[in-house]
Amino acid sequence: MLAGCSPTYDWRTVMNNDKGYTVDLPAKPSSDSRQIGIGGTQMPMTMQIAEAGNAVFAVGTVSLPSDDPQTQSAALDFLRTGLARNVSAAPDARTVQIPLAAGGQVPGLEMKLSGKAGEQREARTVYARLVAHGRHVYQAAIIASAPLPQEQVDQFFQSFQLY
Template sequence: MSRFLSFFRFALRPRRASAQAFHPRVRAAVLLLVATGVLAACTPTYDWRTVMNNDNGYTVDLPAKPSADERQVEIGGVSMKMLMQTAEAADAVFVVGTVVLPDDQVQTQRAALEFLRTGLARNLGVAPDSHATQIPLAAGGQVLGLEMTLTGKAGPQHEKRVLYARLVAKGRHVYQAAIIASQAPPEEQIDQFFQSFKLY
């Protein structure tokens, strides 16, 4: 999986500040993608296990033992904490990122969702296409979120990347569940991950 790691390191190079709001969004995608590269070895099989993250309010099935990371991101001029759990299996990286918001106002949630949505797409050099989807709640019911399926090229070698992502806000958290790979994982593995992702 070294080709992933080299891309992540390249993406972390500092950039000059701009008057536009573009760079913070790009940094969000970079931070997510860096987190996905924390495991150095590719795992050839899927070893699913349920992870309950009580601190951040979600449960999800991951295909390997997860690693954790934490970063500060700037959204709308406000520094916020982004916590991530990542697992790697069969040449794909599975990640759940949680942005901790300063409040639960709708405008704050929307800004964070746009920050993540645009940043992911820009990192692949494609348009931030998304559509509405329902994210299940662990106690029953659903909450409205966004779904993205993107294919683009990234990194210094312009290598192909496939991204599947679900974005959703609930209370003082905005969540990003994503799979990043060089080619599409089997459909049943994609379904296992996303169908298991539930909010408290």
């Protein structure tokens, strides 16, 4: 007999025309924004966040002052090292291709990190893709208390496309 009627993952496609991406999220997202300091410059970062089960799925977008490659690189490094620092892990990443909605791809970074986070030093697994495109740097990430089924990770990352 099945317990409960609602699925843990209620996938829906979210289009963010202002920030130039589309992604599938496993629940209705909430939004947040803040200023972050990258290389001595304050830049706005907005987030769309959805929680499902014991995981948080989020897409963060840093709006850059220009599409200068050095600025893009500094923002990518800031996000990569920040994610790793949050779980006391090395900021290891591999190159991956991020699809464009109009066709084609752009190079990005993919990370899978495991470690301890927070005051309680609880186990966390972080899956992330980082990419710079124009005047934006994107961080698509899943933060979970345990490794997730690969199909849920794939659903999220395979749906992430830039405009």
